[in-house]
Amino acid sequence: MELVRPADIEAARTALAGVVRETPVTPSRALETVTDAPVLLKCENLQRTGSFKIRGAYRRIQRLSAAERAAGVVAASAGNHAQGVALAARLLGTRATVFMPAGAPLPKIEATREYGAEVELVDTLDETFTAAEAFATRTGAVLIHPFDHPDIVAGQGTVGLEILEQVPDVATIVVCTGGGGLLSGIAAACAPAGVRVVGAQAAGLAAWPPSLAAGAPTSVAGATIADGIAVSRPGEVTYAHVEALVDEIVTVDEEAIARGVLRCLEREKLLVEPAGAAAVAAVAEHPRRWPAPVVAVLSGGNVDPMLLVDIVRRGLVAAGRYAALRVRLTDRPGYLADVLHRVGLAGGNVVDVEHRRLTGSGPDAVTAPGTVDVALTLEARGHDHRAAILADLAGAGYDVAAE
Template identity: 60%
Template sequence: MPHVSVAEIREAAELLRGVVRYTPMESSRPLHDLVGGPVHLKCENLQRTGSFKIRGAYLRILRLTEAERARGVVAASAGNHAQGVALAAALLGVTAQVYMPIGASIAKLTATRAYGAHVDLVGATLDEALVEARAYADRTGAVLVHPFDHADILRGQGTVGLEILEQVPDVATVVVAAGGGGLISGVAAAIKPQRPDVRIVGVQAEQAAAWPGSLKAGHPVRVGSMSTLADGIAVGQPTDLTYQHVDDLVDEVITVSEDDLSRGMLLCLERAKLIVEPAGAAAVAAVLARPDLFTPPVVAVLSGGNIDPLLLLHVTQHGLVAAGRFLSLRMEIPDRPGSLATLLAEVGELGGNVVDVEHSRVASMLPLGDVQVALRLETRGPAHCDEVVGALVASGYRILDRS
């Protein structure tokens, strides 16, 4: 099974010209300071439909025969591939049926329908939705547009790699999120034959990581269970096609925690002014978590920006906690008038911003004459948290718990 070639990816780029956006490359000062050299963000979150998926989906449908187009297409997706297929089908005048997991993002579901696809929710995972999509294809003759298991999908996604080499000619490391492997396979196939010295690193959520076990085993292996905010890369098993590309062309695949993903999203939002979904922030999360692994100049691909506003709120708060920007304290203070006001005044003088307070006289094992107070504060970071706690202890407060 040969790799997709640079020539084929260049041909794909010509076919996609005027359809997909040549997405911008933004530099990141915080990441530059962390790794000791330039770090650039390839902004596929600003691509049409909010992710790189339109590249492969459009190329795949474009190359169908007239007879195949007449039968329509079917796809399964957690959301980004669904939107890419829906828009590509609409642009090419093809009907599209899409199956999405029941827990799919409402924002992604709404957008997919808005692009003109018929959407049904089925199963709890992408793998279960794929079973239904294959059954639909068998029943109706519709062409299954798989999210990553087709050479044209890889050729389309590989155009991201061509753009990276044009935008950052001296790139030394490329960091790419890896789910089923379509994006990283295409990017590696575009870059490695031209620049074998470029190190390509894949990133998975540690709670949905099929690649490390597969690469260790020497063949695709199904991961037992998945539970991650990064639904866009929660894929149970790579295919033979993507496995071969990653095994041959990718230097390393690492994992990041949910806290890392939240911190990556927060950095993109706060410092780069870019809205990125958890899977889209995986590459940034890896650089934040393991800066020693990445030789600059680094390009981190922001693979998608489709996130439900409620999840964005939740993950942003989680990211603030992970970054040490929130401090939760449970403590005992004397049960007498003015004690709580004195505590809050001291916290204010220390620069802590109190978000909420819980005051209880009935906590278990509470000494007579004391009350228990739970505080949640906004802080400037981990050092400031330590400063606040140290000052409160020095003032005689008994801190029972800190998080």
């Protein structure tokens, strides 16, 4: 298979002039304290439609013939690709139909409609692509694949060209990856310049390691909070690029991704979706693994507000700053007040208190007579501080455990 060339990416960049913005690159002081080396963030979360996807979608549709555009385009997506296709189609004067799962976040569905696409909802994410293929066969509309096409790869590769200009001495670029379109494009643009390119994938749904080991795209099952990279099988086009050009694939777990989202919010003042934070998570988990300067690509910032609340909570728990304790007390006045007083003296901030006389099901569901379980949710300064609060309560004679 012929790979996308730097010249193809340069042509895509010319076509995208005035359509996409050249997103900024900003130093990450927080990550530099972890790595002891320069780390910069490429902020595609600030791109039009909130992610890099507009780049590939526009280039793919722009390259269609007049007859193909007249027939319209169709796509399947849970969010970012949907919005990129919708806007690109509107800018290029063609109709777009996008199949999305009924459970997709409402803001993403509404944004896709506002960009001008007709949205069709189906039951699950797996069914969206089948429905889109059937629609293409029935109507003649052109299917715009989210990653597995050379024009998509070339469009996404323009991110890499910008990085080469913005950070001329870049040594390593870390890129989140699902299907591999962005990773392939950046590798096609930057690997010839001697830049090390690393893919970061969610461990909960990581198809790249087994695919590369097998020598061909391989399907896996799993789940991840990083829905933007929740792809169960790489494409043929992207596989060829990753195998030939990408130096390494690493995986990051859910807690690391949640910490990455929280790190971007708190320290970088950037709203980044879980997929976009995967590269940040990889740099934080492997602080001295790659030559510096390192650029981590923040691929998007489209995150459902309700999911964001859960992710922030996960990040706080993973960082030891949000703790749940179970304390068994004598059920008499004064004991709870003493526990709360001790937590306060230790510097903990109690968020919630719940009395539990029923602790589960079966014969042990009821606490012993004269006792009560109290569930405390509190804020701490980290793992050591949380452990110190537990130790203080245990030292005072309380039966206490982390939940």
